[in-house]
Amino acid sequence: MRVFGWVCGGILALVAAFWCVTATADLALSAGVYGTPGTYKVETCNDTSNTRKNSDYDCYGDFTPDGGSVGDAVYVHLKDTGHDYPDGTEFDAQQGIEPGTIQRVGFWGVVGELWQVAVCVAVLAGLGYQAIKPRRESHGREPSRRQKVADRVGYAVMVAIPVGILSLIAMAAEPTP
Template sequence: MADSRTVPRTRGPVARVFLWLGGGVIAFAATFWVVTATTDLALSVGVYGTPGTYKVASCHDTDASRKNSDISCYGDFTPDGGGADDAVYVHLEDTGHDYPDGTEFAARQGLEPETIQRAGIRGVTDELWQIGFAAAILCWLAYMAVRPPQSGRPNPGRVLSRREKVAERLMGGVVVCVGVGVLGFLAGLVEEIAF
Protein backbone atom coordinates (compact mmCIF):
# COMPACT_ATOMS: atom_id res chain seq x y z
CA MET A 1 0.00 0.00 0.00
CA ALA A 2 1.42 3.41 -1.00
CA ASP A 3 2.08 6.02 1.64
CA SER A 4 -0.47 8.81 1.13
CA ARG A 5 2.11 11.40 2.15
CA THR A 6 4.30 10.65 -0.88
CA VAL A 7 1.58 10.31 -3.55
CA PRO A 8 0.91 13.63 -5.31
CA ARG A 9 -2.71 14.78 -5.27
CA THR A 10 -4.29 14.94 -8.69
CA ARG A 11 -7.21 17.15 -9.57
CA GLY A 12 -10.26 15.85 -11.32
CA PRO A 13 -10.94 16.73 -14.98
CA VAL A 14 -13.65 19.28 -14.13
CA ALA A 15 -11.36 21.12 -11.69
CA ARG A 16 -8.58 21.13 -14.31
CA VAL A 17 -10.91 22.58 -16.95
CA PHE A 18 -12.00 25.38 -14.60
CA LEU A 19 -8.40 26.09 -13.59
CA TRP A 20 -7.26 26.28 -17.24
CA LEU A 21 -10.22 28.49 -18.21
CA GLY A 22 -9.64 30.78 -15.23
CA GLY A 23 -5.93 30.91 -16.00
CA GLY A 24 -6.69 31.73 -19.63
CA VAL A 25 -8.96 34.64 -18.66
CA ILE A 26 -6.37 35.99 -16.21
CA ALA A 27 -3.59 35.57 -18.81
CA PHE A 28 -5.64 37.46 -21.40
CA ALA A 29 -6.31 40.33 -18.98
CA ALA A 30 -2.65 40.47 -17.87
CA THR A 31 -1.43 40.39 -21.49
CA PHE A 32 -3.77 43.26 -22.38
CA TRP A 33 -2.49 45.16 -19.33
CA VAL A 34 1.16 44.58 -20.31
CA VAL A 35 0.63 45.61 -23.94
CA THR A 36 -1.33 48.75 -23.01
CA ALA A 37 1.15 49.83 -20.33
CA THR A 38 4.12 49.10 -22.60
CA THR A 39 2.74 51.28 -25.40
CA ASP A 40 2.08 54.02 -22.85
CA LEU A 41 5.62 53.60 -21.51
CA ALA A 42 7.04 53.88 -25.04
CA LEU A 43 5.04 57.08 -25.49
CA SER A 44 6.32 58.50 -22.17
CA VAL A 45 9.93 57.66 -23.05
CA GLY A 46 9.58 59.29 -26.45
CA VAL A 47 9.84 56.29 -28.76
CA TYR A 48 6.98 57.72 -30.81
CA GLY A 49 4.43 60.51 -30.63
CA THR A 50 4.33 64.29 -30.79
CA PRO A 51 5.99 66.17 -27.92
CA GLY A 52 4.16 69.06 -26.34
CA THR A 53 2.54 70.44 -23.20
CA TYR A 54 -0.73 69.49 -21.53
CA LYS A 55 -2.50 72.21 -19.53
CA VAL A 56 -5.13 71.01 -17.07
CA ALA A 57 -8.37 72.97 -17.09
CA SER A 58 -10.07 70.90 -14.37
CA CYS A 59 -10.02 67.46 -12.71
CA HIS A 60 -12.77 65.65 -10.85
CA ASP A 61 -13.50 62.27 -9.29
CA THR A 62 -15.90 60.25 -11.45
CA ASP A 63 -16.44 57.48 -8.87
CA ALA A 64 -19.96 58.03 -7.53
CA SER A 65 -19.40 55.80 -4.48
CA ARG A 66 -16.39 57.89 -3.36
CA LYS A 67 -14.76 54.66 -2.12
CA ASN A 68 -12.16 54.60 -4.90
CA SER A 69 -10.79 57.62 -6.66
CA ASP A 70 -11.16 57.63 -10.43
CA ILE A 71 -9.80 61.01 -11.46
CA SER A 72 -10.59 62.41 -14.90
CA CYS A 73 -9.05 65.62 -16.19
CA TYR A 74 -9.94 68.03 -18.97
CA GLY A 75 -7.48 70.31 -20.70
CA ASP A 76 -5.58 71.23 -23.83
CA PHE A 77 -2.54 69.65 -25.46
CA THR A 78 -0.32 72.03 -27.42
CA PRO A 79 2.44 70.55 -29.62
CA ASP A 80 5.94 71.97 -29.17
CA GLY A 81 6.33 75.04 -31.35
CA GLY A 82 2.57 75.37 -31.76
CA GLY A 83 0.32 78.21 -30.70
CA ALA A 84 -3.17 78.52 -29.25
CA ASP A 85 -4.70 77.59 -32.61
CA ASP A 86 -2.85 74.22 -32.54
CA ALA A 87 -4.14 73.25 -29.08
CA VAL A 88 -6.28 70.09 -28.94
CA TYR A 89 -8.91 69.61 -26.23
CA VAL A 90 -8.27 66.24 -24.54
CA HIS A 91 -10.15 64.38 -21.80
CA LEU A 92 -7.79 62.22 -19.71
CA GLU A 93 -9.57 59.33 -18.00
CA ASP A 94 -8.36 57.60 -14.82
CA THR A 95 -5.23 59.74 -14.47
CA GLY A 96 -4.47 58.64 -10.92
CA HIS A 97 -3.60 62.27 -10.09
CA ASP A 98 -5.85 65.12 -9.04
CA TYR A 99 -3.95 67.96 -10.72
CA PRO A 100 -4.74 71.52 -9.60
CA ASP A 101 -6.41 73.67 -12.25
CA GLY A 102 -3.84 75.31 -14.52
CA THR A 103 -1.16 72.62 -14.01
CA GLU A 104 1.09 72.19 -17.04
CA PHE A 105 3.34 69.23 -17.74
CA ALA A 106 5.37 67.82 -20.59
CA ALA A 107 3.38 65.24 -22.52
CA ARG A 108 3.38 63.29 -25.75
CA GLN A 109 0.45 62.76 -28.09
CA GLY A 110 0.07 59.29 -29.55
CA LEU A 111 -1.27 58.21 -32.91
CA GLU A 112 -4.80 59.16 -31.89
CA PRO A 113 -5.31 62.85 -31.01
CA GLU A 114 -6.97 61.96 -27.68
CA THR A 115 -4.08 59.72 -26.60
CA ILE A 116 -1.92 61.80 -24.27
CA GLN A 117 0.75 60.41 -21.96
CA ARG A 118 2.82 62.32 -19.43
CA ALA A 119 6.45 62.49 -20.59
CA GLY A 120 9.57 62.09 -18.51
CA ILE A 121 10.31 60.19 -15.32
CA ARG A 122 6.83 60.70 -13.84
CA GLY A 123 5.19 59.15 -16.89
CA VAL A 124 7.68 56.26 -16.82
CA THR A 125 7.07 55.43 -13.14
CA ASP A 126 3.30 55.59 -13.70
CA GLU A 127 3.60 52.78 -16.24
CA LEU A 128 6.56 50.79 -14.91
CA TRP A 129 4.78 49.39 -11.87
CA GLN A 130 1.87 48.24 -14.03
CA ILE A 131 4.18 46.42 -16.44
CA GLY A 132 6.07 44.79 -13.56
CA PHE A 133 3.01 43.39 -11.80
CA ALA A 134 1.23 42.30 -15.00
CA ALA A 135 4.38 40.53 -16.25
CA ALA A 136 4.72 38.87 -12.82
CA ILE A 137 1.18 37.49 -13.18
CA LEU A 138 2.03 36.09 -16.64
CA CYS A 139 5.26 34.50 -15.35
CA TRP A 140 3.38 32.97 -12.41
CA LEU A 141 0.70 31.49 -14.68
CA ALA A 142 3.40 30.06 -16.97
CA TYR A 143 5.19 28.63 -13.92
CA MET A 144 1.98 26.95 -12.73
CA ALA A 145 1.44 25.44 -16.19
CA VAL A 146 5.03 24.21 -16.61
CA ARG A 147 6.06 23.00 -13.17
CA PRO A 148 5.98 19.24 -12.74
CA PRO A 149 3.85 17.66 -10.02
CA GLN A 150 5.55 17.44 -6.63
CA SER A 151 6.56 13.90 -5.73
CA GLY A 152 6.89 14.57 -2.01
CA ARG A 153 10.16 12.65 -1.89
CA PRO A 154 13.23 14.83 -1.37
CA ASN A 155 16.16 13.76 -3.55
CA PRO A 156 18.97 16.33 -3.40
CA GLY A 157 21.28 14.41 -5.76
CA ARG A 158 18.76 14.20 -8.61
CA VAL A 159 19.44 16.14 -11.81
CA LEU A 160 16.73 18.64 -12.68
CA SER A 161 14.72 17.93 -15.81
CA ARG A 162 14.36 20.53 -18.57
CA ARG A 163 10.82 21.22 -17.39
CA GLU A 164 12.01 21.85 -13.82
CA LYS A 165 14.75 24.20 -15.07
CA VAL A 166 12.19 26.21 -17.08
CA ALA A 167 9.93 26.36 -14.01
CA GLU A 168 12.83 27.68 -11.91
CA ARG A 169 13.58 30.37 -14.51
CA LEU A 170 9.92 31.39 -14.58
CA MET A 171 9.92 31.70 -10.78
CA GLY A 172 13.00 33.90 -11.09
CA GLY A 173 11.07 35.99 -13.62
CA VAL A 174 8.23 36.39 -11.11
CA VAL A 175 10.68 37.69 -8.50
CA VAL A 176 12.31 40.14 -10.95
CA CYS A 177 8.95 41.44 -12.26
CA VAL A 178 7.56 41.92 -8.76
CA GLY A 179 10.75 43.80 -7.87
CA VAL A 180 10.34 46.08 -10.91
CA GLY A 181 6.68 46.64 -10.02
CA VAL A 182 7.46 47.49 -6.39
CA LEU A 183 10.30 49.85 -7.36
CA GLY A 184 8.11 51.58 -9.95
CA PHE A 185 5.27 51.93 -7.44
CA LEU A 186 7.56 53.32 -4.72
CA ALA A 187 9.22 55.74 -7.15
CA GLY A 188 5.79 57.03 -8.20
CA LEU A 189 4.72 57.33 -4.56
CA VAL A 190 7.87 59.29 -3.64
CA GLU A 191 7.35 61.60 -6.61
CA GLU A 192 3.70 62.12 -5.65
CA ILE A 193 4.67 63.08 -2.09
CA ALA A 194 7.71 65.18 -3.06
CA PHE A 195 6.12 67.18 -5.86
Protein backbone atom coordinates in the same frame (compact mmCIF):
# COMPACT_ATOMS: atom_id res chain seq x y z
CA MET B 1 -10.84 20.02 -11.19
CA ARG B 2 -7.64 20.23 -13.25
CA VAL B 3 -9.59 21.29 -16.35
CA PHE B 4 -11.29 24.08 -14.37
CA GLY B 5 -7.84 25.31 -13.25
CA TRP B 6 -6.54 25.32 -16.82
CA VAL B 7 -9.62 27.21 -18.08
CA CYS B 8 -9.33 29.83 -15.30
CA GLY B 9 -5.59 30.12 -15.92
CA GLY B 10 -6.18 30.56 -19.64
CA ILE B 11 -8.75 33.30 -19.08
CA LEU B 12 -6.45 35.06 -16.61
CA ALA B 13 -3.57 34.79 -19.09
CA LEU B 14 -5.67 36.37 -21.87
CA VAL B 15 -6.76 39.25 -19.64
CA ALA B 16 -3.19 39.81 -18.37
CA ALA B 17 -1.78 39.63 -21.91
CA PHE B 18 -4.29 42.24 -23.17
CA TRP B 19 -3.54 44.50 -20.19
CA CYS B 20 0.20 43.99 -20.76
CA VAL B 21 -0.04 45.03 -24.42
CA THR B 22 -1.99 48.22 -23.65
CA ALA B 23 0.21 49.07 -20.63
CA THR B 24 3.37 48.52 -22.67
CA ALA B 25 2.06 50.84 -25.40
CA ASP B 26 1.33 53.49 -22.75
CA LEU B 27 4.79 52.94 -21.24
CA ALA B 28 6.43 53.38 -24.66
CA LEU B 29 4.46 56.59 -25.18
CA SER B 30 5.51 57.88 -21.73
CA ALA B 31 9.13 57.02 -22.49
CA GLY B 32 8.93 59.04 -25.72
CA VAL B 33 9.49 56.06 -28.03
CA TYR B 34 6.79 57.27 -30.41
CA GLY B 35 4.28 60.08 -30.70
CA THR B 36 4.35 63.86 -30.81
CA PRO B 37 6.06 65.67 -27.92
CA GLY B 38 4.42 68.71 -26.42
CA THR B 39 2.87 70.26 -23.33
CA TYR B 40 -0.45 69.52 -21.65
CA LYS B 41 -2.09 72.39 -19.76
CA VAL B 42 -4.79 71.40 -17.29
CA GLU B 43 -7.92 73.49 -17.47
CA THR B 44 -9.77 71.64 -14.71
CA CYS B 45 -9.94 68.26 -12.96
CA ASN B 46 -13.04 66.62 -11.52
CA ASP B 47 -13.38 63.71 -9.08
CA THR B 48 -15.63 61.16 -10.81
CA SER B 49 -15.69 58.64 -7.95
CA ASN B 50 -18.92 57.99 -6.08
CA THR B 51 -17.09 56.99 -2.90
CA ARG B 52 -15.08 59.11 -0.53
CA LYS B 53 -12.31 56.53 -0.14
CA ASN B 54 -11.13 56.36 -3.75
CA SER B 55 -10.72 59.24 -6.14
CA ASP B 56 -10.76 58.96 -9.91
CA TYR B 57 -9.86 62.25 -11.52
CA ASP B 58 -10.79 63.21 -15.05
CA CYS B 59 -8.93 66.24 -16.34
CA TYR B 60 -9.71 68.55 -19.22
CA GLY B 61 -7.18 70.72 -20.97
CA ASP B 62 -5.16 71.50 -24.07
CA PHE B 63 -2.23 69.67 -25.63
CA THR B 64 0.12 71.89 -27.61
CA PRO B 65 2.79 70.21 -29.76
CA ASP B 66 6.38 71.42 -29.33
CA GLY B 67 6.99 74.37 -31.60
CA GLY B 68 3.25 74.84 -32.08
CA SER B 69 1.17 77.91 -31.36
CA VAL B 70 -2.01 78.33 -29.32
CA GLY B 71 -3.93 77.69 -32.54
CA ASP B 72 -2.35 74.22 -32.79
CA ALA B 73 -3.62 73.18 -29.35
CA VAL B 74 -5.93 70.17 -29.16
CA TYR B 75 -8.57 69.92 -26.43
CA VAL B 76 -8.09 66.57 -24.64
CA HIS B 77 -10.08 64.83 -21.92
CA LEU B 78 -7.81 62.65 -19.76
CA LYS B 79 -9.66 59.87 -17.92
CA ASP B 80 -8.58 58.45 -14.56
CA THR B 81 -5.37 60.47 -14.20
CA GLY B 82 -4.83 59.48 -10.56
CA HIS B 83 -4.05 63.10 -9.68
CA ASP B 84 -6.08 66.18 -8.93
CA TYR B 85 -3.89 68.60 -10.83
CA PRO B 86 -4.43 72.25 -9.89
CA ASP B 87 -5.99 74.36 -12.62
CA GLY B 88 -3.33 75.78 -14.93
CA THR B 89 -0.78 73.00 -14.27
CA GLU B 90 1.46 72.27 -17.23
CA PHE B 91 3.53 69.15 -17.80
CA ASP B 92 5.47 67.56 -20.64
CA ALA B 93 3.34 65.06 -22.52
CA GLN B 94 3.44 62.86 -25.58
CA GLN B 95 0.51 62.54 -27.98
CA GLY B 96 -0.08 59.09 -29.44
CA ILE B 97 -1.38 58.15 -32.85
CA GLU B 98 -4.92 59.14 -31.90
CA PRO B 99 -5.25 62.84 -30.98
CA GLY B 100 -6.98 62.05 -27.68
CA THR B 101 -4.19 59.76 -26.48
CA ILE B 102 -1.91 61.74 -24.18
CA GLN B 103 0.64 60.39 -21.68
CA ARG B 104 2.83 62.29 -19.27
CA VAL B 105 6.50 61.86 -20.22
CA GLY B 106 9.69 61.73 -18.23
CA PHE B 107 10.48 59.90 -15.01
CA TRP B 108 7.05 60.30 -13.40
CA GLY B 109 5.22 59.31 -16.57
CA VAL B 110 7.28 56.14 -16.93
CA VAL B 111 6.89 55.26 -13.24
CA GLY B 112 3.14 55.77 -13.56
CA GLU B 113 2.96 53.11 -16.28
CA LEU B 114 5.74 50.78 -15.14
CA TRP B 115 3.80 49.21 -12.27
CA GLN B 116 1.12 47.99 -14.68
CA VAL B 117 3.66 46.30 -16.93
CA ALA B 118 5.36 44.74 -13.89
CA VAL B 119 2.07 43.32 -12.57
CA CYS B 120 1.25 41.86 -15.99
CA VAL B 121 4.68 40.27 -16.33
CA ALA B 122 4.45 38.83 -12.81
CA VAL B 123 1.02 37.31 -13.49
CA LEU B 124 2.00 35.90 -16.89
CA ALA B 125 5.32 34.54 -15.58
CA GLY B 126 3.57 33.03 -12.54
CA LEU B 127 1.05 31.29 -14.80
CA GLY B 128 3.88 30.12 -17.06
CA TYR B 129 5.77 28.73 -14.09
CA GLN B 130 2.72 26.80 -12.93
CA ALA B 131 2.16 25.39 -16.42
CA ILE B 132 5.80 24.41 -17.04
CA LYS B 133 7.01 23.05 -13.71
CA PRO B 134 7.01 19.27 -13.37
CA ARG B 135 4.38 17.77 -11.10
CA ARG B 136 6.87 15.67 -9.21
CA GLU B 137 10.44 16.61 -8.59
CA SER B 138 13.09 13.93 -8.35
CA HIS B 139 15.43 14.70 -5.49
CA GLY B 140 18.23 12.28 -6.30
CA ARG B 141 19.44 13.63 -9.63
CA GLU B 142 20.04 16.81 -11.57
CA PRO B 143 16.92 18.91 -12.28
CA SER B 144 15.18 18.17 -15.57
CA ARG B 145 15.22 20.59 -18.49
CA ARG B 146 11.59 21.36 -17.73
CA GLN B 147 12.42 22.27 -14.14
CA LYS B 148 15.30 24.49 -15.30
CA VAL B 149 12.98 26.37 -17.70
CA ALA B 150 10.37 26.74 -14.96
CA ASP B 151 13.03 28.13 -12.63
CA ARG B 152 14.05 30.73 -15.24
CA VAL B 153 10.44 31.79 -15.68
CA GLY B 154 10.17 32.03 -11.89
CA TYR B 155 13.06 34.51 -11.89
CA ALA B 156 10.90 36.89 -13.97
CA VAL B 157 8.33 36.84 -11.16
CA MET B 158 11.06 37.57 -8.62
CA VAL B 159 12.14 40.63 -10.63
CA ALA B 160 8.71 41.91 -11.71
CA ILE B 161 7.19 42.00 -8.21
CA PRO B 162 9.82 44.32 -6.66
CA VAL B 163 9.79 46.54 -9.77
CA GLY B 164 6.00 46.87 -9.47
CA ILE B 165 6.15 47.58 -5.74
CA LEU B 166 8.94 50.16 -6.14
CA SER B 167 7.08 51.97 -8.93
CA LEU B 168 3.89 52.07 -6.81
CA ILE B 169 5.91 53.55 -3.92
CA ALA B 170 7.47 56.10 -6.28
CA MET B 171 4.01 57.04 -7.58
CA ALA B 172 2.79 57.61 -4.03
CA ALA B 173 5.79 59.86 -3.36
CA GLU B 174 5.38 61.81 -6.61
CA PRO B 175 5.22 65.56 -6.12
CA THR B 176 2.32 67.29 -7.85
CA PRO B 177 3.61 69.42 -10.73
